[in-house]
Amino acid sequence: MATPIPPPAVTVEEILAELDALDDPKMRAVNERHGNDIGVNLSQLRAIAKRLKTQLEFAQQLWATGDSQARLVAILISSPKKYTAEQLDTMLRETRVPKVHDWFINYILKKNPESESRRIPWMDDVDEFVASAGWALTSHAVAQRVENLKIAELLDAIEAEMKLAPDRLQWFMNECLASIGIHYPKYRARAIEIGERLEVLKDYPTPPNCTSPYAPIWIHEMVTRNEGASEVT
Template structure:
């Protein structure tokens, strides 16, 4: 499929109701296609890396979301990832699409550590969610456990004074470490207890900030235990 054919397919699958719902969650420049419909389009395209780059550069929310599902992050350059993070203008793209591909990249960890220090709120959220994605995918032996401990301490110290969406993704990072890194489960639970309730403006939606300690405990105790993910794309 060509770029225009994909955009036409997205537009055809869109509805005003979905568009309004996504806009309430911070999406901008959007057609209004459901994720399920984007995945149907994805099956027709399969793995077209060049097309994924073109879709992202349209700046259209739905196209960027689809680009994240389609692209192989390991095949992207660090420059492409930097471009994606710097041009993401919706929470859904910054917090999910960009981390999906960055977590797959060999330099994803390094990039994420740089991004969490960014003065830009959306870039910082991409960094924290990339770190959370990496810990959910990589075996513990391949993770920098001392750095993860330092990052937990940083969250404990900074979360309540961090920008709004950064607070949300910091809390998610604590959940990710506690859920997927067995050696740091207790450290993450201790961090969750110390930070307590995390207040985030959810823009009038019904979404809530998950309690990190309860979420970790529920995840660790589910039937079959915790298994590392193959991908964080959804």
Template sequence: MAELAGLEDPKARAVNEKHGDDHGVNLGKLRAVAKRLKTQPELARELWDTQDTAARLLALLICRPNPHAEELRVAWSADPDPAVASAGWALTTERVAKRPEGLDLSGLLDVIEAEMKDAPDRLQWAMNHCLAQIGIEHPEHRARAIAVGERLGVLKDYPTSPGCTSPFAPAWIAEMVRRSAPPVA
């Protein structure tokens, strides 16, 4: 905790607070700490129990492999705390991309469509990432994912640097699908 406190940066806090986060730790520096610590499930549990956002982010980075990931994904996604719920949606997004078997993707789209527009910023961002991942990875759900993104308009006006992909789900999906398409001869 002392090391995390030492990483606190007022400028990072100001930027993070604009996005609904309540910590001032640069995520690159946090990832460097996690890389040094490697996987430590016990420490991850202790960090999670602190209720401190930066500590919880570090806990997520050092808790893998986690045999309880699916149980946590389901529990966290339904948690009333937006920070916890966003962690659940991050696990869901990973599952959509890497192990979608058994996931109700249509049901996830239903939840996203019903809840994302009014969700707090951090949770909205996580749900949007899941929406985009469904559209990118699952062609059979792509049209609906794009339609949901268009209808909700979440992050449509998000400022994006030149050369970067917009986080607006329809644009993100289109760009990632374009990049993965085989070249035309």
């Protein structure tokens, strides 16, 4: 058996300097228009994380810098399941940059079992980023068909709140609406009806060969695709 190669010994300052050297002003300007203070190509950032390997303590040190690019590296070299519920809550409330928020949800929260105990209170939080994470986790739970989900109540909340919700929260509530329509045939018609009536993201610009985030179209396309896959198998 080969001896595992330990991660390289580096300092936080060295990683910050490396990120600064890779920063592309033009890329940063484009990303900043979307709220992301990030100028490093994500492939280069992932290469740094791959070199560092998993280092929870070092990840926490990088996170503590508050630098968005360092935090993306921190997320990638973390041990997601080792964070406590309290740590997750604190870190979530510190994620004010969309790309960091997205990665934190997908690479940390969705992989940590403690998130399920916080998902519902997060959904009702007054902080848009915290509530958005709660809805993103709920959408994930719907897709996984987690037991004891109150689907009808979720649809009630979406119907009452999504239209006037802040943009980021609206996006994840809409994702949950689509997920319900895709994964729960019993509630599909209602999910589609809510989407058609509220018209959230109906005119969202969608590139060719991509699925529209408008829930009725999204639901129809995914259900059709899944049914086609079932027929093939």
